[in-house]
Amino acid sequence: MTETMPGLLELTEYVPATxxxxxxxxxxxxxxxxxYGKQVQLDAPDLFTDTWKLTSQxxxxxxxxxxxxxxxIQPKIALSNLFRMLEYxxxxxxxxxxxxxxxxSLQEFYxxxxxxLAKRVLARARRGLxxxxxxEDDRLPYVRGRVDMKxxxxxxxxAHLLCHYQEHTSDIEDNQILTWTLRGIARTGLCRDEVLSxxxxxxxxxxxxxxxxxxxxxxxxxxxxxxxNNDYEPMHGLCRFFLEHTGPANSLGDRKMxxxxxxxxxxxxxxxxxxxxxxxxxxxxxxxxxxxEISTRVPTFQIDLVLYDAAQxxxxxxxxxxxxxxxxxxNDDIYQVLAYTQVKDCRExxxxxxxxxxxxxxxPVRDGRVRSLAFDLSGDLEEAGKALLDALGVSS
Numbered sequence: 001m002t003e004t005m006p007g008l009l010e011l012t013e014y015v016p017a018t019x020x021x022x023x024x025x026x027x028x029x030x031x032x033x034x035x036y037g038k039q040v041q042l043d044a045p046d047l048f049t050d051t052w053k054l055t056s057q058x059x060x061x062x063x064x065x066x067x068x069x070x071x072x073i074q075p076k077i078a079l080s081n082l083f084r085m086l087e088y089x090x091x092x093x094x095x096x097x098x099x100x101x102x103x104x105s106l107q108e109f110y111x112x113x114x115x116x117l118a119k120r121v122l123a124r125a126r127r128g129l130x131x132x133x134x135x136e137d138d139r140l141p142y143v144r145g146r147v148d149m150k151x152x153x154x155x156x157x158x159a160h161l162l163c164h165y166q167e168h169t170s171d172i173e174d175n176q177i178l179t180w181t182l183r184g185i186a187r188t189g190l191c192r193d194e195v196l197s198x199x200x201x202x203x204x205x206x207x208x209x210x211x212x213x214x215x216x217x218x219x220x221x222x223x224x225x226x227x228x229n230n231d232y233e234p235m236h237g238l239c240r241f242f243l244e245h246t247g248p249a250n251s252l253g254d255r256k257m258x259x260x261x262x263x264x265x266x267x268x269x270x271x272x273x274x275x276x277x278x279x280x281x282x283x284x285x286x287x288x289x290x291x292x293e294i295s296t297r298v299p300t301f302q303i304d305l306v307l308y309d310a311a312q313x314x315x316x317x318x319x320x321x322x323x324x325x326x327x328x329x330x331n332d333d334i335y336q337v338l339a340y341t342q343v344k345d346c347r348e349x350x351x352x353x354x355x356x357x358x359x360x361x362x363x364p365v366r367d368g369r370v371r372s373l374a375f376d377l378s379g380d381l382e383e384a385g386k387a388l389l390d391a392l393g394v395s396s
Contacts, residue, residue: 011056011073014325018051028065036063039261060106061261062190074106077377084381085271090241107190114185115195117238118202121178125205130174130229133166170209174232179206180215181239184246188258217244265323268354272321272375273305275385284394285310292343303340317348328359329372341368
């Protein structure tokens with residue numbers, strides 16, 4: 001188990017937690033409400049209660065505040081299932097990363113992944129960082145590569161020649177992504193001294209030979225790998241995980257702390273999509289986040305999932321994931337998926353929830369059908385996925 005840090009407030013997603021008035025300063029409370037009101041609902045003390053009430057709104061992670069107070073928000077599901085969801089969502093095999101499944105807290109899991117990334121970077125640096133040829137143009141007192149003869153003839157008195165050449169360097173995006181990610185990890189304040197030392201060591205190795213450029217999670221996707229840099233692929237997968245869930249900095253004295261937050265609704269949506277994509281029989285095709293434009297006057301629809309007949313290209317049903325604490329599907333959710341069926345000209349709409357305790361619906365609508373199903377996150381995820389396929393009627 002990790003040690004509890006001073007000034008740490010621990011929450012569980014969607015579970016209200018109360019703390020005495022002295023545990024949260026007014027300045028910290030205002031910062032939490034203004035900067036993280038979407039992630040954490042804050043109810044202040046009043047005449048009847050002398051406590052702060054904090055409720056995570058479906059987010060997990062770590063929030064540092066400027067006065068040194070921090071929030072650690074744990075998931076309501078088992079950490080082992082959270083790791084499996086991340087495996088599918090980020091196409092990175094966390095289960096083989098040196099016992100990550102045995103972690104006892106989200107903080108420990110974050111540390112473990114950070115430590116693994118740092119060790120892999122250091123191991124690659126010892127073998128030699130991947131290098132590539134980068135085109136360069138420079139005025140040199142000697143000939144290198146190809147001389148721009150037109151420029152040289154225009155100024156024959158100039159002893160410096162404009163040369164076009166290629167530089168074999170490690171200062172390339174593959175390495176710069178690692179540098180930027182390790183810098184962000186070191187600034188979160190989530191890592192203990194032992195792990196932080198490894199992260200900083202790996203960062204210093206890269207910083208001496210790469211530029212510090214800003215990268216987004218999208219830079220980690222769709223990269224080209226081959227026999228010389230194929231070990232970068234899992235490292236970039238970890239980088240994508242860290243970059244997607246690390247927010248802008250908060251000042252803390254002369255330091256800057258970075259929050260780490262995971263939107264469980266977004267993770268659930270991506271997990272279900274990737275699980276279905278990998279396990280659906282070949283006669284079906286799943287399209288993720290399909291955009292549909294009706295007209296210039298009507299907003300664009302973006303549908304979570306659309307299931308197609310692969311041979312005919314015909315939409316069979318629309319699927320919409322709902323990661324909510326409510327136990328009854330809302331009218332708005334039902335109307336939304338019904339609108340999707342009209343747009344895609346299909347007969348069936350399905351709302352997918354993370355628990356089977358949701359009040360089920362199965363109702364005929366005109367010549368179609370709307371119902372609620374579960375991808376239950378409380379037990380074995382593979383069994384839950386197979387049960388969903390059976391309920392959808394698309395199992396092999």
